[in-house]
Amino acid sequence: MKARGGRWIEYWDPENETFWKETGRRTARRNLFFSVLSEHIGFSVWTLWSVLVLFMGPEYGLSPADKFLLTSVVTLVGAVVRVPYTFAVAVFGGRNWTVVSASMLLVPTLAAFVVMEPGTSFSTFLLVGLLAGIGGGNFASSMTNINAFFPLREKGWALGLNAGGGNVGVPVIQLVALAIIGASGGPRVLLGIYIPLILVAAVLAARFMDNLTTVKNDTGAAKDAARDAHTWIMSVLYVGTFGSFIGYSFAFGQVLTTQFGRTPLQAAYLTFIGPLLGSLVRPLGGRLADRYGGSRITLWNFVAMAAATAVLVVASMERSLALFVTVFVALFVLSGLGNGSTFKMIPHIFHSKALARGLTGEEAVLHGRRLSGAAMGLIGAVGGLGGVGINLAFRQSFLSSGSGTGAFVAFLACYAVCIAVTWSVYLRRPAGRSGTGAGPAAEETRRSYAEV
Known part of the structure; x- marks a missing residue:
């Protein structure tokens, strides 16, 4: 199966059931495992500052607004670098880029280790926070890589497990911080723990992962994906699911300390629960989408997220900590389910479009895989x-x-938009079957989106 040096696989056909059972599944799952490990640590480094701000007491001279701005900058960089990280897989190979991207996590971790002390200027913290944003890019390259390894029928489970395992990096670093704060340790102890873990992830990726020659550098795919309306429609839905998960992960502890007067230790006892449950249920969201259709699961998930947010408005106004924490954790769980179901939709949408163009069999699968891999980064x-x-x-x-x-x-209004978009684009039936100017193929494509 390997004909080139550097762990390159020349032939890869996961849709061939014989190939998949004999060699493909074992190889794909091995790559999935070590991809998850690297992405997991990437998420931990990305969300590092959501934890570090809990260590930063009055002696650091930062206001709550300063801390929210700091975490916003980290989140922004993590989002932006996902685009080049997506296409790096095709340029360098999935295994090779995993080694490089994992090794790069040393830069923000070591930088934070150096500057993390009272007296450091806010601008310095912002600069180091910018560096931590690269941890967010690991998700995009990992998802693009794993998308190429698995057959269409198992993508919901595989992508959900890959993303969920990465997302667990958020609560894990919060749990480690909780233990360190509880033991009266400082932020440098936390950073010192992660430096050797980064090295281990890079070495294991180099030793056990593979590159696929079938994943070619295709700038045309990026252009085609960017021109497709469904890329941007799904982006809106993903803002509602993953945007909620990562945004709340950064903000939860700060809300508890600022609005409810919790100490850093008290906040740390609570902040990890939501991200942990939200990460663990993400594969379940993908599995439910495999069975019932991603658009259906996504729609009802947004309805539940809107309902939970309405309760949060009441809890916030009444300053009821017990109700606030309970519903916030539920919102994390729902965001995790929605992450799994929305990402399940992407490959199936582009496969459905390939069928609508008259493509069949392997040709339709390759066309859908080409565009969905590029769209995932955007x-x-x-x-x-x-x-x-x-x-x-x-x-x-x-x-x-x-x-x-x-x-x-404001979040409640955003979820209402997501509900409307999901229903109108992927679930609403045409008002009439005749006189609309749409042919049978177009109508069948519209109906098929309910199954994505």
Whole structure:
């Protein structure tokens, strides 16, 4: 199966059931495991500053607004770098880029280790926060790589497991921080733990992962994906799911300390629960989408997210900590389910479009895989920007009123938009079957989106 040096696989056909059972599944799952490990640590480094700000007491001279701005900058960079990270897989190979991207995580971690002390200027913290943003890019390259390894029928599960395992990096670093704060340790202890873990992830990726020669550098795919309306429609939905997850992961601890007066240790006891559950259920979202259709699961998930946010508005106004934490955790779980179901939709949407163009069999599969792989990077980048919006909304809400209530009202409106978009584009049936000017193929494509 390997004909070139450097762990390159020449022939890869996961849709061939014989190939998949004999050699493909074992190889794909091995690459999935080590991809998850690297992405997991990438997420930890990306969300590092959501934890570090809890260590930064009055002696650091930062206001709550400063801290929200800092985490917004980190989130922004993590979203933007997802675009080049997506196409790096095709340029360098999935295994090779995983080694490079994992090794690069040493830069922001070592930089934070150096500057993390009272007296450091806010501008320096912002600069080092910018470096931490590269951890967010690992998700995009990992998803693009794993998308190429698995057959269409298993993408929901595989992509959900890959993303969920990466997302677990958020609660894990929060749990480690909780232990360190509880033991009266400092932020440098936390950073010192992650430096050797980064090296281990890079070495294991080099030893056990593979490159696929079938994943070619195709700038045309990026252009075609960018011109397709569904790329941007799915970006909106991913803002609602992943944007919520990453934005709330950065902001939850700060809301608890700022609005509810919790100490850093008290906040740390609570902040990891939501991201942990939201990460663990992401594969379930993909599995449910495999069975019932991603658009259906996504629609009802946004309805539940809107309902939970409405309760959060009440809890925030009443300053009820128990209700606030309970519903916020539920919102994390729903965002995780939605992450899995929305990403399941992407390859199936482009496969459905290939069938509508008259393509069949392997030709349709390759066309759909080509565009969906390119679209994932763009969708992942825009989704990450949702996390920026959440942190900026909280910053403005606290500046204006001293609470997060205004931000939750804005989030409720966003979920209402996502509900309307999901229903109108992927589930609504045409008003009439005749006289619309749409042929049978176009009508069948519209109906098939309910199954994506």
